[in-house]
Each structure stands twice: as C-alpha cells, then as structure tokens.
Amino acid sequence: METGSAFLTGKTIPVPPSPRGLTNPYKTARYAARRQALKTKAVAAPPRPASSPPAQNSSTSAEQTIADEAKYVLQTYVRPKMVLERGDGVNLWDTEGKQYLDFAAGIAVNSLGHSHKEWLRAVEEQAGQLCHASNLFHTAPQARLAKRLVENTPWADRVFYSNSGTEAVEAVIKFARKYARVQAGEDPYSTESNAATEVVCFSGAFHGRTMGALSLTAKEQYKTPFMPIMPGSVTAKYLDLESARQCIKKGKTAAVIVEPLQGEGGIHMSSQAFLEGLRELCDEAGALLIFDEIQCGLGRTGKLWAHEYFGVQPDMMTLAKPLAGGLPIGAVLLKQKIADVMAPGDHGSTFAGNPLVCAAGEAVLDVLLAPGFLQAVHDNGVALRHGLREKLGSNPHVKEVRGLGLISGIQLDVPAGPVVAAALEAGLIVITAGKGDVVRMVPPLIVTQEDVQKCVDILAEVIPQALAAEMPPVS
C-alpha cells in the first residue's frame, strides 16, 4: 500500500478558520478573563525544558499519586512509574519535568496532539456556552457534526452517537439484529423470532470490552473469565474468504464485522479481494457488512476512512477514538435502510453526542479536512517506516515493519515490552500490539518530519540494546 510519494513535505498544514466563530451572549467578564488566562497558560506558554522543575500546581507528588492509585483504583492496568501532567503538541511532560515524544496519542486518540489551539478554542467556547443537555433536546453541534460526517462519507446517511468505541459496537449489533427481524417480515417487538441473530467476526479482531463487543473480540483471555459470551458470535479467519464463507449463512448471519486494518491485533491490513469477497458474501446472505474504523479511521491511514483504500463500502461503520480529539465519543455511520427500522426508544445514551464533544469533533474535522493534511499523514507514515526499515532492518529480532499512514508496527520475534520500557526511559512513548510482540506507533496526526526522525533515532538506539539479552520467543 506504500506508494512512490514517500517524501516528506515537512510543511506546516494551514488550519482553516473555524466555521463556528460563535459569540456567546451569556459570557460574563469573569468568564472571559478566566478564558484568557487559560489560553495564555495552555496555548501560548512554551513547554518547560526537560530539566525544569515540576509545575507549580502539582499538589500531589508522583509517589503519592502512584501509591493512591495502587490503593484506591481497581487494578486492571499495568502502568509505568511516572505521572503524566501536561501536554503540548506531540510532547508530554511528567510531574518530574521529564519530556516525552508521544507516539501513542492515548491509544490513537489525540488526533491533534495535546492542547491544539483550534480544538482548545472550540472546547472552551462550547463549555462556556452549553456542555450537556441530554438527547431529550436538540443541540446544534450534534447536528452539525453529523452533517459533516455524512457529507464526507459517500455511502452513509445517518449518525448514531455513543461515548466510546465499545458502545458503538454494541449499537451496530442491536441495529443489525432489529434489521434482520424486519427483513424477515417479523414484528420486531414479538417475543417469538426466527430471524438471523449471528454476528461473524475475525481472528485477531478487537472490538471492545462490553459484553457484545467482547464476544466479537478475538483474545480468549479477555473473554474466558466472563463467560458465557453473547450467543451467536462466530469467529472466522482474518483474510481467509473460504473461512468466512463457511461462517456467513443466509437466515443465520445478521452481520459481519471487520476492521479494514487491525490495530490491537498487530497492525494487519485487510485486502481489496478480502473486503470485496465479504461484501459479496453478505449480499448473498442478506447480512449487513460493518467496518470497525475505531482505530484505523478518521485520517489515521492518510485517507479519511481506511476502507477508501479498498473501494468497498459497508452498511455501517463504527468510529470513536480520535473523533473528539481526546474527549470521549463514539459514533455509528449507517445507511438509510437500517435507519428506517430504528424507532424512538430503541436505543439511546444519556451523554452521547453532547454539545461539548461534538464541538470538539467539529474542530478535529476542520483540521483533518484542511487541504494537504491527510497527504502529510500519509507521507509522514511512509517516512517513519522507511527510516525504521533502514535503521533496524538488519536486527535479527525485527521481522517486519508495516503499516499505513500513521499507524505502524514493528513485528518482533520476542516480546516488545522491553523495547517499550527502554523507549519510555529514552523519552519516547510507544505501545505494544498483537501478541505483545509488536511495537505500535499511533502518534498524533499532526507530527512533523522532525518528530518522525526523532522517533526513528530513539528506536534505532534502544531496540538493539533492549533486545540484546536472550529472550524466549513469543508463544
């Protein structure tokens, strides 16, 4: 998928003026002064140098935070022993003043980096105007963001909002099941039904942690303690059409869900033939085709949607992570034929699509859709992988460097944890993927040529050292 246009432009992408530009008649002088102060602090202040002391406002020491977390927070995460305090662009600082180059972006979330000027302006403006009103009322940012998402997605007609990726996946399961009932000519509210209910997913997939989405997620260890999973979850082999054919059945399969590019699974690209084949199999079986672009969508690959590379259109698509630039949001884009079966009361969420997150989403789209921005994402990704291949290609533990746009992975034949730890020590944040044997890079989409080069240089230095010791292969 890499093309000849592998060269970096290194240019700064101009951000068009925000279409909002709304003035708030309710703003008080105190609010305006506070906003000005915030702006000065968060936007204009240059980052403190790496050696600078902790920020004045860090009232809790790192040790205390780590101790409190260990004592009071449910231990479902393993975290390094540092406390992040603030960010600016592609950089983060911990409470000790140490600077990090952020090539994780909060797991592919901070699409515009940290404290992006346009994003901050939109969030501040909206927070000072109206933050939440529930879905019992109309609010303008929700309708505006939906309009822009639909207008930029040729096959989509409607948007449903959620608060996260996993909730977007829950929504598509529900939509698909009700659609199947209506297609079967049934009364969807009848307690008796013979309509299709199964959802086919794929090996290596990650769709989330709530019960429905979890059932469609591949890793057994995520599911086993919480059995039984959702009935009707069927797993086929990723990139294997024959396996998909065995699983997709008329009258049984309501939907097929697939990531056009698997992120958590280890940065694995699907193919045009595979997605075209799935489209045909779904059409033959009367099943819906769902693309999960929660990680690979919204500019991550250098196109607005990853599936644009393959020319295949789904019936529904799930979005989340980068859509509001760091605020919690999820969304489903869907075709009218599915929207037609959903009625008021069929699904909902208290917070979803509130004015604050939607205003943030508009600011994100303003930047992503500015001329030249996605091309720069593509080119910076090509340069990153080119640099990594050049410097690490001869390392016996580096099996492959792969990716598309700014989602990249270094496939190792040993665990990637030591590399991630060594990179952190050296001031670079990267994360793992796959079976823990892939170093994953999903930086903010605003990275520059210099950021990419810095990442390459740090990994070129730490990988040989981190992998020098004998390590068992990944099972």
Ligand SMILES: Cc1ncc(COP(=O)(O)O)c(C=O)c1O
């Ligand atoms: C492809 C994909 N789908 C769904 C999810 C779940 O999203 P969330 O963590 O927001 O629930 C993720 C999260 O990593 C993802 O990568």
